[in-house]
Amino acid sequence: MLFSMGMIRFLFKKSLILLLSLWCVVTGTFFLMHAVPGDPFIGERVIPEEVMRSLYAHYGLDQPLWVQYIKYLKGLLRGDLGISMVYYGQSVSRFIRDAFPVSAALGLSALCLAVPGGIFLGTVAALKRGRWPDTAAMVVSTIGVSVPNFVLSSLLQYIFCVKLHLLPVARWESAAHAVLPTVALAALPTAFIARLTRSNMIDALGSDYIRTALAKGLPLFRIAIRHGLRNALLPVVSYLGPVTAQILTGSFMVERIFAIPGLGQWMIHSIHGRDYPMILGLTVFFSVLLMVAMFIVEIAYSLLDPRIRVQAKQEEAHAE
Amino acid sequence: MRNDYPGYWQDAWRRFSSNRAGLFALWTLAFIGLLALFGPLFSPYGYSDIHLQLHDTPPSAKFWFGSDELGRDLFTRIWWGARISLFIGISAALIDMVLGVLWGAAAGLAGGKTEEAMMRICDILHAIPYLLVVILLTVIRGSGIGTILIAMTCTGWINMARIVRGQILQIKEMDYVVAARLSGASQLRIAARHLIPNTIGPIIASVTLTVPTAIFTEAFLSFIGLGVQAPAASWGVMVNDGLSAMRYYPWRIFFPSAMLTLTMLSFNLLGNALRDALDPRLRR
Numbered sequence: 001m002l003f004s005m006g007m008i009r010f011l012f013k014k015s016l017i018l019l020l021s022l023w024c025v026v027t028g029t030f031f032l033m034h035a036v037p038g039d040p041f042i043g044e045r046v047i048p049e050e051v052m053r054s055l056y057a058h059y060g061l062d063q064p065l066w067v068q069y070i071k072y073l074k075g076l077l078r079g080d081l082g083i084s085m086v087y088y089g090q091s092v093s094r095f096i097r098d099a100f101p102v103s104a105a106l107g108l109s110a111l112c113l114a115v116p117g118g119i120f121l122g123t124v125a126a127l128k129r130g131r132w133p134d135t136a137a138m139v140v141s142t143i144g145v146s147v148p149n150f151v152l153s154s155l156l157q158y159i160f161c162v163k164l165h166l167l168p169v170a171r172w173e174s175a176a177h178a179v180l181p182t183v184a185l186a187a188l189p190t191a192f193i194a195r196l197t198r199s200n201m202i203d204a205l206g207s208d209y210i211r212t213a214l215a216k217g218l219p220l221f222r223i224a225i226r227h228g229l230r231n232a233l234l235p236v237v238s239y240l241g242p243v244t245a246q247i248l249t250g251s252f253m254v255e256r257i258f259a260i261p262g263l264g265q266w267m268i269h270s271i272h273g274r275d276y277p278m279i280l281g282l283t284v285f286f287s288v289l290l291m292v293a294m295f296i297v298e299i300a301y302s303l304l305d306p307r308i309r310v311q312a313k314q315e316e317a318h319a320e
Numbered sequence: 321m322r323n324d325y326p327g328y329w330q331d332a333w334r335r336f337s338s339n340r341a342g343l344f345a346l347w348t349l350a351f352i353g354l355l356a357l358f359g360p361l362f363s364p365y366g367y368s369d370i371h372l373q374l375h376d377t378p379p380s381a382k383f384w385f386g387s388d389e390l391g392r393d394l395f396t397r398i399w400w401g402a403r404i405s406l407f408i409g410i411s412a413a414l415i416d417m418v419l420g421v422l423w424g425a426a427a428g429l430a431g432g433k434t435e436e437a438m439m440r441i442c443d444i445l446h447a448i449p450y451l452l453v454v455i456l457l458t459v460i461r462g463s464g465i466g467t468i469l470i471a472m473t474c475t476g477w478i479n480m481a482r483i484v485r486g487q488i489l490q491i492k493e494m495d496y497v498v499a500a501r502l503s504g505a506s507q508l509r510i511a512a513r514h515l516i517p518n519t520i521g522p523i524i525a526s527v528t529l530t531v532p533t534a535i536f537t538e539a540f541l542s543f544i545g546l547g548v549q550a551p552a553a554s555w556g557v558m559v560n561d562g563l564s565a566m567r568y569y570p571w572r573i574f575f576p577s578a579m580l581t582l583t584m585l586s587f588n589l590l591g592n593a594l595r596d597a598l599d600p601r602l603r604r
Contacts, residue, residue: 021447146585151577249451268544283452290449
């Protein structure tokens, strides 16, 4: 029953929305970039007209906009995101190939810290509801949600590197270099997951089957782990979408503060240098990455949670 | 008999005032708001007055929060920054609210194919990463408060639209609304008497929780170099300036960071408290 008609229709609808959103992003960014007044070759240096014309021809800027658009779309399908205008001749895809592994390693280690950490904090808070561990966990997570990433990064850097000299200040060389950036990047998602796990766990602990198990005299701890956690964890899967977005945003700031040669750092550089093709290419890359991640998470969640399957079926029945 | 039950607002206030975190947040925000309005008056300096001989001085009687690399008074700049951050945060939240309520209510009331189409548009826009849209628009339009507001609100209203539409769908099916419709009340009267008053709690809570996101986004943009332009100073700009001087002049990063965090924390606490106080589903 995993792939009922309703489920297939649900998947189809979601994929269609994903494709439309992707198309919106690509088209929107393309036309926005071309709406910028002037062009990349107008600068302080006066370029002779003939050189200008051959530059235009080289980058295809002399063609009508829709021809450029089609060309751009075709390039995207081949994974060609254009060429940087600040670092002459370097393709955006090459930057991504070099820098993305670093960002991905940092992001994944933050995720590995945030998911178990958040679940642990949230579960403890729910089990000790209203007592000091709950208050402590919730105070920590409220603060965690409110401290901007760059503030936390600077604070950690100041305390552990400048004052205590315990860890290296910046760069990406050894495991010790990765500690602070990972913690800084993981803080927000940890707090976020802890809050949501707590409220799910409290809901789960109040449900009938848990009350039955309690009435039968099973110890609370075992019930919480065996029954409560299982139900409270399912929604955590659906947080992974927003958490990916949080980590990506965070990486812009954390990579800059800790001088980590990842994609977030390149994004900031290209914004400062007004390197339009690079900004465009990276935006498209990040958007596709995030949107596909969200899509996978949503599909995985609906496959895992029988309640969503039922909902999809009901919606279908409703639509008939 | 009728008056045995407290009214909605009375009840909400009772619940809100028993929430210590919420009250703390309210007082803190009132304090920050007052200082943003009147703080610069207490200081003999303007936000861009330069004292080159007195650059990077630590907090003292002359410069309460110290001074920056051009000898500008940080106390004055912090409260000017508060004006910018609060203005952007509150305006963005209000614009999101207006757009979202109109769209969501229209979709919820229209029903059928129109609603379906309106919500699909929301789905498509919702999938587009918020911060990337903001960055892209700011890069293209050039930085400034107006651009930041446009960039933040062009996809920011979608959450509100979804909340409002969800609420309206729920309430539309309630017995008392059906009864009102059967007794001949017009669509407009039902909207004004039943639908809007009953959605207002979640709307207020959600607006409050949008403010810290907007303040953060502004600080983030300023931090990556897309925010307000010098000599104006937002908190994000000051944190960014202070970062390079952190080792020797830590107060330059401390004060703006602390204010930014305190403001976001207070809005988050206030929003949570309001949600608990105003959500009718939790009413006992």
